Amino acid sequence: xxxxxxxxxxxxxxPLSSQSAEQPAHVVSINLCTDQLLLMLADPAQISxxxxxxxxxxxxxxxxQAQQYPVNHTKPEELLSxxxxxxxxxxxxxxxxxxxxxxxGYQVETFPLPSSIDGIRSNIKQMAQLLGQEARGQQLIKQMxxxxxxxxxxxxxxxxxxxxxxxxxxxxxxxxxxxxxLQLAGWRNLAAELGIQGYRAIDIEALLLAEPEQLFTSPYxxxxxxxxxxxxxxxxxxxxxxxxxxxxxxYKLWICGGPMIADAVEQLHRSLPK
Amino acid sequence: xxxxLALSQKQLIGGxxxxxxxLFLLSLFIGxxxxxxxxxAHDTLLDTPSVIALILSEVRLPRTLIALITGATxxxxxxxxxxxxxxxLASPGLIGSASGAALGAVCMLYFGLASLLPMALPxxxxxxxxxxxxxxxxxxGRDAGSLTLIxxxxxxxxxxxxxxxxxxxxxxxxxxxxxxxxxxxxxxANHSMADFQIMLPGILLGWFLLIGTxxxxxxxxxxxxxxxxxxxxLPRLRWRIFIAIALAVxxxxxxxxxxxxxxxxxxxxxxxxxxxxxxxxxxxxxxGGAILLLAADICVRLFPAGTDIKVGVxxxxxxxxxxxxxxxxxxxxxx
Numbered sequence: 318x319x320x321x322x323x324x325x326x327x328x329x330x331x332p333l334s335s336q337s338a339e340q341p342a343h344v345v346s347i348n349l350c351t352d353q354l355l356l357m358l359a360d361p362a363q364i365s366x367x368x369x370x371x372x373x374x375x376x377x378x379x380x381x382q383a384q385q386y387p388v389n390h391t392k393p394e395e396l397l398s399x400x401x402x403x404x405x406x407x408x409x410x411x412x413x414x415x416x417x418x419x420x421x422g423y424q425v426e427t428f429p430l431p432s433s434i435d436g437i438r439s440n441i442k443q444m445a446q447l448l449g450q451e452a453r454g455q456q457l458i459k460q461m462x463x464x465x466x467x468x469x470x471x472x473x474x475x476x477x478x479x480x481x482x483x484x485x486x487x488x489x490x491x492x493x494x495x496x497x498x499l500q501l502a503g504w505r506n507l508a509a510e511l512g513i514q515g516y517r518a519i520d521i522e523a524l525l526l527a528e529p530e531q532l533f534t535s536p537y538x539x540x541x542x543x544x545x546x547x548x549x550x551x552x553x554x555x556x557x558x559x560x561x562x563x564x565x566x567x568y569k570l571w572i573c574g575g576p577m578i579a580d581a582v583e584q585l586h587r588s589l590p591k
Numbered sequence: 592x593x594x595x596l597a598l599s600q601k602q603l604i605g606g607x608x609x610x611x612x613x614l615f616l617l618s619l620f621i622g623x624x625x626x627x628x629x630x631x632a633h634d635t636l637l638d639t640p641s642v643i644a645l646i647l648s649e650v651r652l653p654r655t656l657i658a659l660i661t662g663a664t665x666x667x668x669x670x671x672x673x674x675x676x677x678x679x680l681a682s683p684g685l686i687g688s689a690s691g692a693a694l695g696a697v698c699m700l701y702f703g704l705a706s707l708l709p710m711a712l713p714x715x716x717x718x719x720x721x722x723x724x725x726x727x728x729x730x731x732g733r734d735a736g737s738l739t740l741i742x743x744x745x746x747x748x749x750x751x752x753x754x755x756x757x758x759x760x761x762x763x764x765x766x767x768x769x770x771x772x773x774x775x776x777x778x779x780a781n782h783s784m785a786d787f788q789i790m791l792p793g794i795l796l797g798w799f800l801l802i803g804t805x806x807x808x809x810x811x812x813x814x815x816x817x818x819x820x821x822x823x824x825l826p827r828l829r830w831r832i833f834i835a836i837a838l839a840v841x842x843x844x845x846x847x848x849x850x851x852x853x854x855x856x857x858x859x860x861x862x863x864x865x866x867x868x869x870x871x872x873x874x875x876x877x878x879g880g881a882i883l884l885l886a887a888d889i890c891v892r893l894f895p896a897g898t899d900i901k902v903g904v905x906x907x908x909x910x911x912x913x914x915x916x917x918x919x920x921x922x923x924x925x926x
Contacts, residue, residue: 522622525642526624526626526642538764541764542700542705543764543767545766545770548781553646553649556645
């Protein structure tokens with residue numbers, strides 16, 4: 318009897334609760350990565366505020382679209398005054414802030430940092446669901462899949478050896494977006510083959526011994542100088558790649574996982590030796 | 592006074608050079624990946640050198656050469672400074688030349704000038720070293736005792752290090768702040784032949800200026816007045832040595848960061864072996880400094896890959912206790 322009642326209640330409540338969750342009207346994002354997905358998927362009217370980093374053209378793929386929205390600096394006072402019905406954050410966002418906002422009764426959703434194309438798809442799906450924009454999410458994923466498939470169809474017979482090289486000698490091994498993109502574009506990622514997991518420094522002797530044919534880099538602060546960045550101009554790097562210059566891929570294409578990874582894959586594919 | 596070791600200058604320099612040559616070869620053998628060295632050396636002569644040749648000529652050789660000339664510079668300048676100021680605690684590290692040089696180099700590197708004009712980097716180092724050295728000299732006064740000199744050096748060092756921190760915090764590069772430790776401790780990892788070429792002219796010029804100062808320094812051991820009556824012009828000698836130190840230390844530190852204690856320790860270790868004669872000490876300290884820094888860098892490279900220990904950490908670990916020992920010894924004399 319009580320079970321029946323429970324089910325009826327549930328049936329009765331379900332459309333109501335899903336409706337209210339379907340289209341949150343005051344969404345606030347406090348992380349660059351959630352900013353961008355929010356801007357891609359939400360109705361403009363749904364967006365209350367995005368983080369100030371979304372405006373930075375070097376790291377934000379959606380910098381232009383971000384200009385029309387008020388920005389926040391992830392301060393609790395700011396967030397409270399916005400009266401959000403949904404707060405979007407990354408797994409690595411300020412823990413204390415997230416806990417505080419949850420304790421105050423706000424809905425805070427966190428997103429993982431994807432390290433694969435599947436991770437990107439699931440983030441888009443999660444975001445679309447939270448915003449009640451499933452159709453747009455599907456559309457975005459379909460577009461990205463189509464672009465990626467087009468490239469994977471034209472794989473070179475022999476995959477050339479590549480390596481991603483960053484200031485301080487950092488490289489991207491297994492479980493990184495750079496690894497996924499290099500593979501999709503038709504390159505071998507030497508860092509992954511050397512057993513490097515994630516984002517780690519590689520010794521220059523080990524790098525040379527692997528004999529990369531092409532080096533890629535994503536300048537984070539182009540135009541600035543430091544010893545870390547000076548390392549990229551080591552003459553041995555150019556000599557080992559037979560004089561080929563290091564190719565720069567925009568940082569904003571993969572600092573956050575998103576459909577813009579297709580741009581990076583296309584750039585990597587275009588730079589395959591002819 | 593008993594003579595511990597009666598070595599002629601030739602024997603001493605010959606012996607030290609042999610050790611240096613052995614370390615030089617050894618350091619080419621040691622790297623993160625084992626490579627067949629003789630094959631590599633042979634391959635460097637090919638039109639399109641192999642990868643192992645590239646590792647030898649573009650990674651290991653510059654590192655070894657930079658350690659060698661930086662160590663030699665620090666040892667030589669330490670000996671010259673101790674001779675000139677007739678003060679056993681004088682050295683590029685304690686007198687502020689090294690941190691001044693690091694400050695000058697930081698100004699040039701992080702704000703874009705060095706990328707426009709590579710020689711701006713050693714120029715900044717030279718200017719910084721000269722200003723810091725002169726400031727300490729003026730602060731301490733001409734006939735300063737050890738204590739005054741050290742205190743003036745501490746003040747200028749603290750000032751330079753604070754300015755380095757400030758500048759690196761203000762620098763536009765997001766990587767700058769983490770490099771504070773690099774400038775304070777010094778490192779010779781990850782340098783290229785281009786860096787070696789940049790530091791070379793200033794260093795050679797400095798060495799050249801110091802070569803002829805031996806006899807004046809010998810005369811100076813008899814006292815300033817005696818030296819003057821013997822026909823040596825002290826103001827000229829002083830300027831010559833200060834400028835030489837600025838040129839050599841400034842150029843070296845602008846590439847490696849401030850590496851501590853070599854200029855202090857090496858002349859002390861070798862002084863008994865050259866009969867306390869400054870003219871003989873100069874060359875011996877240069878070779879000795881090269882030996883010490885090369886040995887320290889080899890030790891650093893023997894740590895497992897990934898533990899990025901700065902070579903300056905090691906020289907300071909050896910040098911700081913030695914510095915304490917010198918202070919205790921000089922206190923005993925005072926009592």
